[in-house]
Amino acid sequence: MRLDLTGVSVAVAGRRLVHDIDLTAGSGRLIGLVGPNGSGKSTLLRCVYRALRPAAGSVRLDGTDLHALPAREAARLLAALPQEAGTDFDFTATEVVAMGRLPHQRGSGRASAADREVCDRALARVGAAHLAERGFLALSGGEKQRVLLARALAQEPRVLVLDEPTNHLDIAQQLEVLALVRDGAGSGPGQRPTVLTALHDLNLAAVHCDELYVLAAGRIVAAGPPHDVLTAELLAEVFGVRAHRVHHPETGAVQLLFDRLPAS
Numbered sequence: 001m002r003l004d005l006t007g008v009s010v011a012v013a014g015r016r017l018v019h020d021i022d023l024t025a026g027s028g029r030l031i032g033l034v035g036p037n038g039s040g041k042s043t044l045l046r047c048v049y050r051a052l053r054p055a056a057g058s059v060r061l062d063g064t065d066l067h068a069l070p071a072r073e074a075a076r077l078l079a080a081l082p083q084e085a086g087t088d089f090d091f092t093a094t095e096v097v098a099m100g101r102l103p104h105q106r107g108s109g110r111a112s113a114a115d116r117e118v119c120d121r122a123l124a125r126v127g128a129a130h131l132a133e134r135g136f137l138a139l140s141g142g143e144k145q146r147v148l149l150a151r152a153l154a155q156e157p158r159v160l161v162l163d164e165p166t167n168h169l170d171i172a173q174q175l176e177v178l179a180l181v182r183d184g185a186g187s188g189p190g191q192r193p194t195v196l197t198a199l200h201d202l203n204l205a206a207v208h209c210d211e212l213y214v215l216a217a218g219r220i221v222a223a224g225p226p227h228d229v230l231t232a233e234l235l236a237e238v239f240g241v242r243a244h245r246v247h248h249p250e251t252g253a254v255q256l257l258f259d260r261l262p263a264s
Ligand SMILES: Nc1ncnc2c1ncn2[C@@H]1O[C@H](COP(=O)(O)OP(=O)(O)OP(=O)(O)O)[C@@H](O)[C@H]1O
Pocket: 012, 013, 017, 035, 036, 037, 038, 039, 040, 041, 042, 043, 044
């Protein structure tokens, strides 16, 4: 399913934080949103997963205005992993994941055997089957992150919006989560979801994303394949760092080596 943002601006408390964003994520593509702290990544993603309404412009899924859909219908198409997601109640991991099935349940809202199977599978896919009966609040940051990703997968979305999905994860888990997101978190067998994800780690972004959009001060300042976008000039200008580009000896993907100190 194709995701299109056209002229999207987002305001919070009367202040415009992101301005006039045009962004397209083709069906099954993995699109990275990168930018310095405070550049507006979370604010833009919150608008895409409907926590905020756009002050201008539109967010469309295959041409349909996402913000015009009933909540349940939107939740059958799009799932999110917000940055500070969670719950204040001590549900078990299984119960948290089961919340992802709510948009698919009718009538009594009771989970069917099929729903439970989807949840078990989602927990297993993020390597968290052993956490199923643990209380969510007592989990480590990385364990919580995996359970919340399982909840998003259990929603069987066509579009997945992720805000720093690798936060709190060790390097092996980071690689696993990105591979999982990339290769098969969709509804239906073999169906790849369209993914829009904020990432801080530019080297992970370079390897895993089909395209990057770079935000600075609430505006898109560059977009395209990682190799074209992650230039030394852009990194100096937008992130204030000096970087050298190298290529992965096996995959050829562009990778960045940073100087010890920020550019002065
Ligand atoms: N509810 C709010 N009220 C006022 N200002 C806000 C609010 N939410 C975000 N901002 C401001 O908007 C700007 C963009 O914030 P946002 O969280 O979207 O950035 P970000 O790129 O996700 O940052 P980070 O990389 O640090 O997570 C920041 O200056 C932030 O302080």
